[in-house]
Amino acid sequence: MSYVAPVEGGTLVIAGCEEGHYVVRYETVADEPFAPEILVLGDINHNSVNDVVFATQRCDEDDEECVYRTQVITWEAEMRRFVSLLSQTITSDELPEVIDTDNDQVSEILIRLESNGTDSTGPLRTGINIYDWDGSVYVLSIVQLDPPRFRVQIVHEADRYFAARQWDDAINLYQLAFTAKTSDSGSTTRANGWTATSSTGCWWRMRLPE
Ligand SMILES: [Ca+2]
Ligand SMILES: [Ca+2]
Numbered sequence: 001m002s003y004v005a006p007v008e009g010g011t012l013v014i015a016g017c018e019e020g021h022y023v024v025r026y027e028t029v030a031d032e033p034f035a036p037e038i039l040v041l042g043d044i045n046h047n048s049v050n051d052v053v054f055a056t057q058r059c060d061e062d063d064e065e066c067v068y069r070t071q072v073i074t075w076e077a078e079m080r081r082f083v084s085l086l087s088q089t090i091t092s093d094e095l096p097e098v099i100d101t102d103n104d105q106v107s108e109i110l111i112r113l114e115s116n117g118t119d120s121t122g123p124l125r126t127g128i129n130i131y132d133w134d135g136s137v138y139v140l141s142i143v144q145l146d147p148p149r150f151r152v153q154i155v156h157e158a159d160r161y162f163a164a165r166q167w168d169d170a171i172n173l174y175q176l177a178f179t180a181k182t183s184d185s186g187s188t189t190r191a192n193g194w195t196a197t198s199s200t201g202c203w204w205r206m207r208l209p210e
Pocket of ligand 2: 099100101102103104105106107108
């Protein structure tokens with residue numbers, strides 16, 4: 001079998017043997033200068049069929065903001081081709097970890113949210129997202145966010161409670177958003193079991209609810 005990569009970026013190719021000859025069964029290309037990074041070769045969903053977890057990095061035009069796009073594929077014998085085990089491509093700032101967090105022999109895909117945000121994104125909540133196997137695909141199963149650190153994050157959390165008609169929780173957080181000290185004071189405000197700690201103050205330019 002001979003193979004020529006289609007572009008200058010790194011390429012992941014999986015070849016399979018058919019009637020005595022190797023043929024390309026799967027191919028994906030990364031943006032130059034990156035190459036797909038294989039994270040796991042093994043049976044992550046415990047169905048006795050090996051899977052491939054890989055990520056490719058992609059940056060914006062200025063190369064200032066880069067993200068990893070993670071895919072999980074497996075060989076589907078009946079369809080005679082590789083298929084995705086994700087409901088959607090996982091995008092993250094950091095490479096994911098593939099670990100069995102609850103010891104049920106099925107590995108989860110864990111994304112650590114460590115970015116505080118940029119000028120273009122605004123403040124971001126840090127924490128953990130966990131994708132778990134639902135029997136058909138990996139889906140976002142657990143969102144475990146750290147306490148909000150910026151006023152706008154408190155408002156967004158209050159909005160979520162408001163949408164869920166959890167009025168008391170929403171009111172407490174709206175009140176906290178109004179009364180939380182700014183970064184200039186360096187103080188910490190506690191309400192509703194959360195701690196809101198001010199920071200640099202550069203993201204305090206937001207519109208509070210009327
Ligand atoms: Ca598997
Ligand atoms: Ca597990």
